[in-house]
Amino acid sequence: MPDWSTLIRDVPDFPRPGIVFKDITPVLADADAFAGAIADLAAPWRASPPDAVAGIESRGFILGAALAHALGCGFVPVRKPGKLPARTLAQDYALEYGHDRLEVHADALPPGARVLVIDDVLATGGTLRAATALLRRQGAQVCGADVLVELAALDGRSRWDDPAPLRAVRVL
Numbered sequence: 001m002p003d004w005s006t007l008i009r010d011v012p013d014f015p016r017p018g019i020v021f022k023d024i025t026p027v028l029a030d031a032d033a034f035a036g037a038i039a040d041l042a043a044p045w046r047a048s049p050p051d052a053v054a055g056i057e058s059r060g061f062i063l064g065a066a067l068a069h070a071l072g073c074g075f076v077p078v079r080k081p082g083k084l085p086a087r088t089l090a091q092d093y094a095l096e097y098g099h100d101r102l103e104v105h106a107d108a109l110p111p112g113a114r115v116l117v118i119d120d121v122l123a124t125g126g127t128l129r130a131a132t133a134l135l136r137r138q139g140a141q142v143c144g145a146d147v148l149v150e151l152a153a154l155d156g157r158s159r160w161d162d163p164a165p166l167r168a169v170r171v172l
């Protein structure tokens with residue numbers, strides 16, 4: 001099977017002029033590529049799976065839910081504002097093209113639960129750092145922060161000051 005990451009495509013000027021957007025939808029649309037990407041995300045966690053995978057809206061939902069299923073653990077959605085129905089905790093953050101806020105249910109996980117945070121892309125790192133901080137405030141123990149793709153040019157790794165280990169399956 002060809003490397004799934006060759007299917008990631010560049011979309012210039014999205015969502016703003018000057019941004020080259022890394023689009024993973026062709027990976028998701030190809031059964032073998034999608035399975036390969038999930039297998040690569042799952043491999044280091046098979047021996048000692050987390051209690052839950054937390055996926056960041058929106059592409060982190062797709063990868064995170066598939067990963068949770070592969071690892072036999074639960075899934076927790078980390079959502080954009082105003083989407084979760086019960087009581088939430090919130091964390092503001094900056095990203096490559098603006099500002100946003102993430103929310104999680106206050107009772108999403110029991111205290112000390114081991115949670116693995118998942119997203120598709122690490123760019124500046126603001127989104128992933130906000131998610132790990134939020135889950136820690138919620139009471140979980142963040143055992144890792146994994147992404148499918150790290151955009152080296154945006155240098156999110158050099159700003160990674162979170163105690164959780166950061167892992168990227170591919171660096172582009």
Ligand SMILES: O=P(O)(O)OC[C@H]1O[C@H](OP(=O)(O)OP(=O)(O)O)[C@H](O)[C@@H]1O
Nearest residue numbers: 057058059095096122123124125126127
């Ligand atoms: O490392 P950062 O600079 O924080 O950027 C990475 C984030 O940006 C993208 O999401 P986006 O905010 O575009 O939201 P979406 O998934 O809802 O489209 C991507 O899916 C990551 O979540």
Ligand SMILES: Nc1ncnc2[nH]cnc12
Nearest residue numbers: 020021022023096121123
């Ligand atoms: N260039 C990019 N491509 C995909 N997702 C992103 N999130 C932030 N910057 C991004």
